[in-house]
Each structure stands twice: as structure tokens, then as C-alpha cells.
Amino acid sequence: MNLFSYATLAGYEWQHPRLLLLLALVPLLPLLRWLLARRRRQVVVAFGPGGIRPDWRAGLRFLPTLVLSLSLALLVVAAARPQRPSEHLTQTGRGIDIVLAIDVSGSMEIEDLKPTRLEAAKRLAGRFVGGRAGDRLGLVAFAGQAYSLVPLTTDYDLLLSNLRSLRPGLIADEGTAIGTALGVAINRLRDSRAKSRVCVLLSDGESNAGSLDPQLAAQLAHAYGIRLYTIGLGEDGFVPYGRDSLTGKPRYVQTRLDETTMRQLAQAADGRFFRAADNAALKQVFGEIDRLEKSDIRTQRYRSVQDFYRSYLGWGLALWLLWLALKGTFMSNVLED
Known part of the structure; x- marks a missing residue:
């Protein structure tokens, strides 16, 4: 020097x-x-x-x-x-393993959440990821089939990049395979040694595709000690969905969330069900999950000085x-x- x-x-x-x-x-x-x-x-x-x-x-x-x-x-x-000066950080304790399972079926383009159900879910899920520290997170996308896009990782930039890439039509098979999505999430979490293992599932419809029954998937999650939080997105009834190509007026479609099943899934896996009919409610839901699932990680900072x-x-x-x-x-x- x-x-x-x-x-x-x-x-x-x-x-x-x-x-x-x-x-x-x-x-x-x-x-x-x-x-x-x-x-x-x-x-x-x-x-x-x-x-x-x-x-x-x-x-x-x-x-x-x-x-x-x-x-x-x-x-x-x-x-x-x-x-x-030089600083050294030491972390003690264990983080939480969390898998986000997000519905990317065509109905997630509905605009009762702004700008769409999927975009609102992506934005608030991204904030949820940014607020975690020391936890491993994974990402599952599902429609008529389910795929693991990101394994459990602490590389939050990788996860956020894949989260931003989610779009309707990403999975060619139509439908909502909630049971299959839970099965993929369980496969990622079952061998985890984290003190707490959590799956957060976001969907706006009822399970009508896939080969694994959602109730059986929830029971498997309970057997592996995985807690399940289910979030039902959007309103029931007629909601805006794009615009008419001729008149330019908003089009309306009828949607229905199988709230009963979503609630039963959460209860079977020792979790909770949340209903998010608008952006503010969805933000509150993620804040509540963040509060419930706190990491037991203690960080100590050491500072030494060389003269x-x-x-x-x-x-x-x-x-x-x-x-x-x-x-x-x-x-x-x-x-x-």
C-alpha cells in the first residue's frame, strides 16, 4: 500500500x-x-x-x-x-422458509384490483420479499398446471426478477390447479430444516384442474409441519375485465371465489385464510403474514479499527x-x- x-x-x-x-x-x-x-x-x-x-x-x-x-x-x-475501520456481522438463529404460490390464470387480468389482480399481487408480494431478512424464499406459479420457478433461496434479486416476469398465459394449460400448486410447494418445503415452513397461496378462483385434490394437499402440508396461508383475491359477481373493442366501454365478467374451500385448506394446515377484495386489503394481508411469521435471527455487529x-x-x-x-x-x- x-x-x-x-x-x-x-x-x-x-x-x-x-x-x-x-x-x-x-x-x-x-x-x-x-x-x-x-x-x-x-x-x-x-x-x-x-x-x-x-x-x-x-x-x-x-x-x-x-x-x-x-x-x-x-x-x-x-x-x-x-x-x-472494518465491520463484521454475525447472525445467530434460524430463518423461515417461505414459498409463494401465485395464480397466473387468465382471470388474474381482471381489474377490480389495480391495475389488475396479478399486478397488484406481484407488487405487494415484492414488498413482502423486500421486508424479509435471513429467510429462504421460493416461488411457484400455477394455472392449469404448477411449476416451481425459484427454489428456496436467499437470493432475493433472483426471486424478485422471476416475480416480475409473471403474466397471464405464462402457463399454457387453462384452469386453476390449487392442489397441484400446493403439491409443488410441499415438495420444496418438506426437506427443509427451518424452524418454520410456510406456504402463501394467492388465487382468485376455485380449483378446477390438476390431479391432486386440494384437501389432500393441505393434509400433506399439515403432516410435514408446513403452515398454509391462503389469500382469496378479488370480488365476487360482475367485475371489470378490459374494454369492448368496438365501443371502448368496460367489459364485465362474472367471477366467483371458492372461499369455503380456501378457508378449509388454511385451517387443515394450521394457517389462516384472508380475503383481499382491493389493493388496501391485500396490502394489509401481507402485513399481517409478515407480522405472524417473524424470523428468530439475531444480528451482532463488530467494529474494529486499524491505526x-x-x-x-x-x-x-x-x-x-x-x-x-x-x-x-x-x-x-x-x-x-
């Missing part, structure tokens, strides 16, 4: 940074010494007709002053105590001794000193 490079000096933290202001006075010392010398009574020395020829060695008389200035600058730097003033102090004292030695040589102007 180059002690005198700009990058090194700029990278320090200073215990007494105000002392560095004294560096501005160091260049003034040679000037002050020169002004005082001019005020002294000058000694006139007569030379022969030829005078004195210029000699480069005459400039060496400024070397002691330069050495003194460098010495003082280094001593000021040392007094300001340059340091490099570097000794190097600058050593160089400063060495130059000071060099200055004292030079004062006794021909380089010092004895007529001024």
Missing part, C-alpha cells in the same frame, strides 16, 4: 480531522522565514570584479527548509490519526532528524540562522 497516494489518504477515516487544517499553514512557514530574514540587518560582502558565477549547488540551501516542511506535514497527518498513524509519525520524525543534521552542513545559510 502506497502511504502517500491520494487513494490511500482519501480512504482513511480520521479521528481528529480538524487537525488536517494545519496542513494549510505548512507552506507558509518557509515564506515566514524568508520575510523575517529580510528584516534582519544584512551583511555586505565584497567580491572581486568577476563576481560569483551561478552554481546549481546554491539551490541546495533550500533543501533543509523543504525537509522541515515535509516533516511537519507528516507529523500533522499522524496527529490526525488516520484509521481504517496507520505510526507510519506517518516514523517518517515525520526521520525527516525531522534529517533536518537537524542538514542544519550543520553547508546547505544551511549560517548568515540567516
Whole structure:
């Protein structure tokens, strides 16, 4: 490490940074010494007709002053105590493993949640992910089939990227395979050793596809110690869904959430059912789940400081001794000193 490079000096933290202001006075010392010398009574020395020829060695008389200035600058730097802190984080305890299972069927384009049911779910699920720390999260998307898009991971950027990519039509098979989605989530969670294993399932319809019965899937989740939170999205009845291509007026379609089944699934797996008919309710639901599922992770921060003033102090004292030695040589102007 180059002690005198700009990058090194700029990278320090200073215990007494105000002392560095004294560096501005160091260049003034040679000037002050020169002004005082001019005020002294000058000694006139007569030379022969030829005078004195210029000699480069005459400039060496400024070397002691330069050495003194460098010495003082280094001593000021040392007094300001340059340091490099380092922090270490240690985490103890266990996080939670959570799988988000999100419905991407065509009905998730309905606009009773703004801008659509799916977009609202993605946005608030993203905030939920951003609020977790130390937990492993996974992502399952389902329509007529279910697929694991992200395994359990602490790489939240990867999960958020896949979450943003969700769209209706991502899975070609039409329908809502809630049982299959729970089965895929259980496969991800069953071998987990986390203190708590959770599946959060978001859907806006009734299970009408897939080969695994939702009730059986909920019982499997309970058997593996997986808690299930189900969230029913949207309103029942006629709700806006796009616009008519000819008139431009909103179109309305009829939807129905099988709330009874969603509630039974949550109860079978020791969880809770939530109904989110609008954005505010969905935000409140995620906040409630975040409150219920807290990680038991304790973070300790250690801060250590490494001092570097000794190097600058050593160089400063060495130059000071060099200055004292030079004062006794021909380089010092004895007529001024």
C-alpha cells in the first residue's frame, strides 16, 4: 500500500480531522522565514570584479527548509490519526422458509384490483420479499398446471426478477390447479430444516384442474409441519375485465371465489385464510403474514479499527532528524540562522 497516494489518504477515516487544517499553514512557514530574514540587518560582502558565477549547488540551501516542511506535514497527518475501520456481522438463529404460490390464470387480468389482480399481487408480494431478512424464499406459479420457478433461496434479486416476469398465459394449460400448486410447494418445503415452513397461496378462483385434490394437499402440508396461508383475491359477481373493442366501454365478467374451500385448506394446515377484495386489503394481508411469521435471527455487529498513524509519525520524525543534521552542513545559510 502506497502511504502517500491520494487513494490511500482519501480512504482513511480520521479521528481528529480538524487537525488536517494545519496542513494549510505548512507552506507558509518557509515564506515566514524568508520575510523575517529580510528584516534582519544584512551583511555586505565584497567580491572581486568577476563576481560569483551561478552554481546549481546554491539551490541546495533550500533543501533543509523543504525537509522541515515535509516533516511537519507528516507529523500533522499522524496527529490526525488516520484509521481504517472494518465491520463484521454475525447472525445467530434460524430463518423461515417461505414459498409463494401465485395464480397466473387468465382471470388474474381482471381489474377490480389495480391495475389488475396479478399486478397488484406481484407488487405487494415484492414488498413482502423486500421486508424479509435471513429467510429462504421460493416461488411457484400455477394455472392449469404448477411449476416451481425459484427454489428456496436467499437470493432475493433472483426471486424478485422471476416475480416480475409473471403474466397471464405464462402457463399454457387453462384452469386453476390449487392442489397441484400446493403439491409443488410441499415438495420444496418438506426437506427443509427451518424452524418454520410456510406456504402463501394467492388465487382468485376455485380449483378446477390438476390431479391432486386440494384437501389432500393441505393434509400433506399439515403432516410435514408446513403452515398454509391462503389469500382469496378479488370480488365476487360482475367485475371489470378490459374494454369492448368496438365501443371502448368496460367489459364485465362474472367471477366467483371458492372461499369455503380456501378457508378449509388454511385451517387443515394450521394457517389462516384472508380475503383481499382491493389493493388496501391485500396490502394489509401481507402485513399481517409478515407480522405472524417473524424470523428468530439475531444480528451482532463488530467494529474494529486499524491505526496507520505510526507510519506517518516514523517518517515525520526521520525527516525531522534529517533536518537537524542538514542544519550543520553547508546547505544551511549560517548568515540567516
